[in-house]
Amino acid sequence: xxxxxxxxxxxxxxxxxxxxxxxxxxxxxxxxxxxxxxxxxxxxxxxxxxxxxxxxxxxxxxxxxxxxxxxxxxxxxxxxxxxxxxxxxxxxxxxxxxxxxxxxxxxxxxxxxxxxxxxxxxxxxxxxxxxxxxxxxxxxxxxxxxxxxxxxxxxxxxxxxxxxxxxxxxxxxxxxxxxxxxxxxxxxxxxxxxxxxxxxxxxxxxxxxxxxxxxxxxxxxxxxxxxxxxxxxxxxxxxxxxxxxxxxxxxxxxxxxxxxxxxxxxxxxxxxxxxxxxxxxxxxxxxxxxxxxxxxxxxxxxxxxxxxxxxxxxxxxxxxxxxxxxxxxxxxxxxxxxxxxxxxxxxxxxxxxxxxxxxxxxxxxxxxxxxxxxxxxxxxxxxxxxxxxxxxxxxxxxxxxxxxxxxxxxxxxxxxxxxxxxxx
Amino acid sequence: xxxxxxxxxxxxxxxxxxxxxxxxxxxxxxxxxxxxxxxxxxxxxxxxxxxxxxxxxxxxxxxxxxxxxxxxxxxxxxxxxxxxxxxxxxxxxxxxxxxxxxxxxxxxxxxxxxxxxxxxxxxxxxxxxxxxxxxxxxxxxxxxxxxxxxxxxxxxxxxxxxxxxxxxxxxxxxxxxxxxxxxxxxxxxxxxxxxxxxxxxxxxxxxxxxxxxxxxxxxxxxxxxxxxxxxxxxxxxxxxxxxxxxxxxxxxxxxxxxxxxxxxxxxxxxxxxxxxxxxxxxxxxxxxxxxxxxxxxxxxxxxxxxxxxxxxxxxxxxxxxxxxxxxxxxxxxxxxxxxxxxxxxxxxxxxxxxxxxxxxxxxxxxxxxxxxxxxxxxxxxxxxxxxxxxxxxxxxxxxxxxxxx
Numbered sequence: 001x002x003x004x005x006x007x008x009x010x011x012x013x014x015x016x017x018x019x020x021x022x023x024x025x026x027x028x029x030x031x032x033x034x035x036x037x038x039x040x041x042x043x044x045x046x047x048x049x050x051x052x053x054x055x056x057x058x059x060x061x062x063x064x065x066x067x068x069x070x071x072x073x074x075x076x077x078x079x080x081x082x083x084x085x086x087x088x089x090x091x092x093x094x095x096x097x098x099x100x101x102x103x104x105x106x107x108x109x110x111x112x113x114x115x116x117x118x119x120x121x122x123x124x125x126x127x128x129x130x131x132x133x134x135x136x137x138x139x140x141x142x143x144x145x146x147x148x149x150x151x152x153x154x155x156x157x158x159x160x161x162x163x164x165x166x167x168x169x170x171x172x173x174x175x176x177x178x179x180x181x182x183x184x185x186x187x188x189x190x191x192x193x194x195x196x197x198x199x200x201x202x203x204x205x206x207x208x209x210x211x212x213x214x215x216x217x218x219x220x221x222x223x224x225x226x227x228x229x230x231x232x233x234x235x236x237x238x239x240x241x242x243x244x245x246x247x248x249x250x251x252x253x254x255x256x257x258x259x260x261x262x263x264x265x266x267x268x269x270x271x272x273x274x275x276x277x278x279x280x281x282x283x284x285x286x287x288x289x290x291x292x293x294x295x296x297x298x299x300x301x302x303x304x305x306x307x308x309x310x311x312x313x314x315x316x317x318x319x320x321x322x323x324x325x326x327x328x329x330x331x332x333x334x335x336x337x338x339x340x341x342x343x344x345x346x347x348x349x350x351x352x353x354x355x356x357x358x359x360x361x362x363x364x365x366x367x368x369x370x371x372x373x374x375x376x377x378x379x380x381x382x383x384x385x386x387x388x389x390x391x392x393x394x395x396x397x398x399x400x401x402x403x404x405x406x407x408x409x410x411x412x413x414x415x416x417x418x419x420x421x422x423x424x
Numbered sequence: 425x426x427x428x429x430x431x432x433x434x435x436x437x438x439x440x441x442x443x444x445x446x447x448x449x450x451x452x453x454x455x456x457x458x459x460x461x462x463x464x465x466x467x468x469x470x471x472x473x474x475x476x477x478x479x480x481x482x483x484x485x486x487x488x489x490x491x492x493x494x495x496x497x498x499x500x501x502x503x504x505x506x507x508x509x510x511x512x513x514x515x516x517x518x519x520x521x522x523x524x525x526x527x528x529x530x531x532x533x534x535x536x537x538x539x540x541x542x543x544x545x546x547x548x549x550x551x552x553x554x555x556x557x558x559x560x561x562x563x564x565x566x567x568x569x570x571x572x573x574x575x576x577x578x579x580x581x582x583x584x585x586x587x588x589x590x591x592x593x594x595x596x597x598x599x600x601x602x603x604x605x606x607x608x609x610x611x612x613x614x615x616x617x618x619x620x621x622x623x624x625x626x627x628x629x630x631x632x633x634x635x636x637x638x639x640x641x642x643x644x645x646x647x648x649x650x651x652x653x654x655x656x657x658x659x660x661x662x663x664x665x666x667x668x669x670x671x672x673x674x675x676x677x678x679x680x681x682x683x684x685x686x687x688x689x690x691x692x693x694x695x696x697x698x699x700x701x702x703x704x705x706x707x708x709x710x711x712x713x714x715x716x717x718x719x720x721x722x723x724x725x726x727x728x729x730x731x732x733x734x735x736x737x738x739x740x741x742x743x744x745x746x747x748x749x750x751x752x753x754x755x756x757x758x759x760x761x762x763x764x765x766x767x768x769x770x771x772x773x774x775x776x777x778x779x780x781x782x783x784x785x786x787x788x789x790x791x792x793x794x795x796x797x798x799x800x801x802x803x804x805x806x807x808x809x810x811x812x813x814x815x816x817x818x819x820x821x822x823x824x825x826x827x828x829x
Binding site for chain 2: 099102122415420
């Protein structure tokens with residue numbers, strides 16, 4: 001093997017690597033939650049160093065991809081662990097950690113100068129692309145905490161299995177899993193590259209159970225972002241937890257000292273729901289009904305009791321006929337913190353389509369709902385129970401997939417890995 | 425392990441008797457080196473280093489540390505004999521490997537050691553100049569010297585083992601193609617007879633011998649086309665010859681009509697294949713690539729149900745592909761174990777796991793000994809595909825390890 005020659009391209013990569021590290025290192029101090037500010041607001045020196053390689057810091061107190069301003073695309077997957085050997089699982093989590101730290105900098109996961117006789121270490125489709133604010137967020141499903149790896153006593157009480165909600169039509173093949181990976185980027189190829197390489201690195205140790213690609217973020221998680229629209233054509237996530245609001249993050253998103261499992265401090269809980277919309281039916285519903293179902297005006301996003309998007313909904317307001325302006329079964333009323341003991345979720349969902357449902361000829365499209373929270377028992381579960389029981393929107397949606405994952409805190413530095421404290 | 429497995433298999437099926445002896449010849453050499461991977465505690469203990477000394481049974485320790493930029497060994501000179509390399513990746517994030525080289529020859533290798541983990545590699549080294557190769561480090565080559573009297577090695581050199589493997593493979597191919605000819609003759613006789621069931625059984629009996637050495641046969645594209653083609657889009661069944669024309673007649677039409685001339689041609693084609701493969705020779709990397717190619721056949725031809733679309737005996741073909749691949753690995757295993765014992769152990773274990781999955785599909789009521797492919801559920805197919813990919817992945821990295829060994 002031509003050792004000396006093989007080292008050359010890697011040496012170039014190495015220098016590029018160091019440059020990028022410097023860039024994100026500088027940016028940690030500037031951005032909030034490890035986020036490098038977008039091109040417009042980024043300090044010029046960072047811009048010069050990083051060029052167009054927009055990267056979000058990988059190492060930090062919390063994993064990126066939660067309070068990071070939502071990127072345009074998601075590639076999400078759940079994996080099942082197939083090995084019975086805890087050592088192999090730990091090595092996989094170590095390998096994923098190392099690979100993630102490089103991909104978020106826009107680097108291939110291994111030496112670029114592979115031997116001609118061996119398959120390349122990195123699959124290559126993200127070479128030359130900017131990471132486009134790639135974040136990789138890894139978590140653990142409740143099924144990992146069984147007897148296989150001796151983790152039963154490490155299962156956090158908050159990592160509940162979700163109850164069956166009214167109207168659920170869940171496909172087990174699109175639900176749950178031992179591990180989850182959320183890759184978000186403004187470039188769909190960069191996001192997919194993560195899942196493909198993670199699956200490859202996991203061969204013989206874990207297999208992909210399901211995956212979901214999402215286009216079009218349906219939530220804004222920063223005050224700097226415009227509120228996007230979901231496939232129903234309505235603005236979504238107006239009243240979301242925002243990255244800039246550190247007290248809301250502490251109250252509703254990050255696990256603190258209240259946890260029964262010290263390894264989860266600084267982490268969060270992720271709930272995913274694949275929510276198919278009966279799009280064709282919705283599209284034939286008249287505008288007034290659509291707005292009554294949601295509780296907002298379709299064009300502006302303002303609550304039916306207001307004029308501007310960010311006007312506070314007046315849930316008590318009645319019209320001349322004495323009826324509630326925001327109807328009793330409207331979506332925003334039932335989802336509002338005021339209806340739910342003040343509880344909120346950090347929503348980070350994406351629109352999806354998986355093409356045509358061959359049996360019906362209808363579009364299989366909707367919302368891949370992702371929400372982060374401090375404790376699903378006090379947040380997602382009661383909120384969803386309320387929605388499942390009474391939301392007018394239920395006529396137009398079907399929950400077809402579901403997952404709950406414990407998201408451990410961020411990695412401190414190279415040599416740290418996902419779950420090191422859990423297994424430690 | 426393989427010898428044991430294949431012996432058990434041989435008892436199950438007379439068609440597999442040949443394999444047992446070959447596995448045994450490959451299995452006589454034991455492991456020399458052993459890998460263990462473990463997560464490091466934050467306070468890493470440095471193993472003590474024994475001073476260079478001549479001879480003796482003492483095992484000497486080399487501490488190798490990988491950081492973001494560097495690959496560092498604790499000493500530059502060691503005593504000849506058994507050396508244990510304790511390799512720790514502190515914070516080098518690329519998917520890493522460490523090789524121990526003599527010139528350009530890889531003597532030992534540890535691949536994919538993530539940051540925060542460490543592993544050991546044991547090698548028996550005689551006096552001479554060597555290097556640690558850490559791709560990606562600024563100092564990717566770290567030279568070291570071994571001095572003193574060489575400890576006596578228990579078995580042949582890696583190179584000798586691999587050359588022996590290529591010679592054994594040549595014999596294997598000759599035997600398998602010989603059996604292919606042998607079992608095609610009764611198929612032809614049955615096609616000229618008057619019992620469809622007899623011909624179906626003869627078809628099933630002949631198929632595995634082609635599938636076990638498929639990548640070798642495919643080197644002769646003219647013969648492969650006339651022996652093993654399937655109709656492409658737009659082609660009719662009458663435009664092809666060989667096994668699958670026979671398969672269509674026997675299993676779809678359930679008729680012997682028109683098959684005798686196809687059988688004549690098939691027998692002459694497999695005899696031509698025998699003549700052309702009799703003097704083929706192989707390199708170690710050919711063996712590794714052949715093992716991989718056989719698993720590609722499984723993934724792209726059998727698991728899609730395309731190969732035996734009329735008889736649905738895809739699992740039989742698949743088992744033969746896997747056996748051919750396993751045979752190649754078994755031949756390489758002794759040499760590979762000297763270079764990269766971790767990978768060798770992984771591949772062996774995953775072949776065993778794949779065998780278990782295939783064993784789950786056995787059906788003594790079926791003439792092929794396995795369930796017909798169209799009876800498998802989506803979940804069963806998925807499990808099978810996963811088990812195949814789990815072997816395929818590490819196997820695909822073997823050629824680069826043995827090519828210059």
